[in-house]
Amino acid sequence: MKLSGKVILIALVWLAVFVQVFINRGIERQENVVEAFSSSEAIPVEACVSAYGEFGEMELAAKTKETMLRNLAKKLGITDGYDITASEGDSYRESTLTKEGKYGKTVIQIVSLDTINEERQPITQQTIICDITVYDDMEYAMECKELLEDIYEEIGIKASMNVYLKGKTPGALTLERRQEIVDTLLEQLNASVVQVIDNDDYYCLYGYTNRFDRVIYQYGKKINVNLAVTYDENEDMTYLHLAVPYISQPF
Numbered sequence: 680m681k682l683s684g685k686v687i688l689i690a691l692v693w694l695a696v697f698v699q700v701f702i703n704r705g706i707e708r709q710e711n712v713v714e715a716f717s718s719s720e721a722i723p724v725e726a727c728v729s730a731y732g733e734f735g736e737m738e739l740a741a742k743t744k745e746t747m748l749r750n751l752a753k754k755l756g757i758t759d760g761y762d763i764t765a766s767e768g769d770s771y772r773e774s775t776l777t778k779e780g781k782y783g784k785t786v787i788q789i790v791s792l793d794t795i796n797e798e799r800q801p802i803t804q805q806t807i808i809c810d811i812t813v814y815d816d817m818e819y820a821m822e823c824k825e826l827l828e829d830i831y832e833e834i835g836i837k838a839s840m841n842v843y844l845k846g847k848t849p850g851a852l853t854l855e856r857r858q859e860i861v862d863t864l865l866e867q868l869n870a871s872v873v874q875v876i877d878n879d880d881y882y883c884l885y886g887y888t889n890r891f892d893r894v895i896y897q898y899g900k901k902i903n904v905n906l907a908v909t910y911d912e913n914e915d916m917t918y919l920h921l922a923v924p925y926i927s928q929p930f
Contacts, residue, residue, distance in 0.1 A: 726820035727812045727843040729927060730827040732836035734789075734805040736796070741765060744774040744789045751787050751809070752776055754830050755823075761785075770794070783813040807836065839893065843922040851910050852917050857882060861906065864921065870904045873897070881930065882908040895924050 739747075745763055752761060761778040770793040778785040788808040796802045809827055813820040824840065831838035852860070861884060865872065870888035874897065877883075885897060886904040894903045903924035910917050920930050 725812065725814055725845045727810060727845075727928065728820060728824045728827060729808070729810045729841040729843070730831060730838040731806060731808040732831050732838045734807050734834075734836060736802045736804055738803055739789070739791060739805055741774065744791075747789060747807075748774060748776040748787055751807070751830065752778065752785070754833075755785060755787075755809075755811075755826065757785060781814075782816060783811065785812075786810045807831075807834075841922065841924065841927060843920070843926060843928055845921075845928075846919045847916050848919070850915060850917065852908065857908055860908070860919070864906060868904055873900050873902055880909070883926075885925075891923055893924050 744765075748763060752758070757778050760780070761776050763774065763776050765772070765774045767773070772791040774789050776785075776787045786809070790806045790808060792804045792806065794802060794804055809830075811820075811823045811827070813823060824842065828838055828840065861882075864870075865886060868886070868888050869890055870886040872884060872886050874885045875883070884904075884906045885902045886906070887894070887901045888904055891903045894901045896902065905920075905922045905925040907920040907926055907930050908917065909920070909930050918930065920926050920928070
């Protein structure tokens with residue numbers, strides 16, 4: 680294997696280890712792992728931490744939602760420089776706070792969905808969604824995940840968390856190199872393959888590991904690891920996407 684290939688694989692090993700550290704609190708030597716991964720220049724990484732949870736069945740006025748968004752932003756350390764917008768459809772209304780900066784982006788939403796409960800009565804379900812994207816600062820991304828968990832717990836919501844990492848490496852990967860990368864990540868995560876989609880546009884793998892508690896079901900099978908490999912001809916760049924439990928971002 681060429682030296683560049685070894686460097687890529689080493690970086691990907693740290694990618695897999697980082698996901699484990701990111702998801703599971705209490706793992707020893709977290710700082711050392713993050714430090715080692717962050718020092719790798721082979722694959723610049725972007726991390727996105729997402730959380731959502733149901734706030735309850737109730738009506739919320741637009742002003743109330745705006746106040747809630749400001750309070751949530753403040754808990755995340757955001758006090759100014761953000762925008763608040765509102766939109767609606769036939770059966771939903773959403774208020775969104777967006778903060779964009781040089782080192783990341785934060786989006787907080789309160790979504791009101793008109794639906795029917797088990798007694799066939801009309802209700803409005805309120806859901807709080809937070810997405811934090813961080814560039815080049817993995818330690819802060821970890822802090823954001825823990826902070827989001829604490830905030831949701833404080834307001835009485837059981838949060839569903841999703842962690843997504845994106846990396847890139849110059850050039851196109853051969854099929855052999857791509858398989859080597861996939862096998863390495865699966866080994867590091869102790870994950871088994873559930874489904875693979877391989878076409879001219881992208882390679883996408885869904886897998887399962889018992890190392891992570893949260894799972895989703897696809898065709899009746901457990902899924903909690905999602906890996907994708909894409910290639911941009913214009914940039915001559917291969918992008919690697921890894922998420923637990925699934926990739927929610929477009930690729």
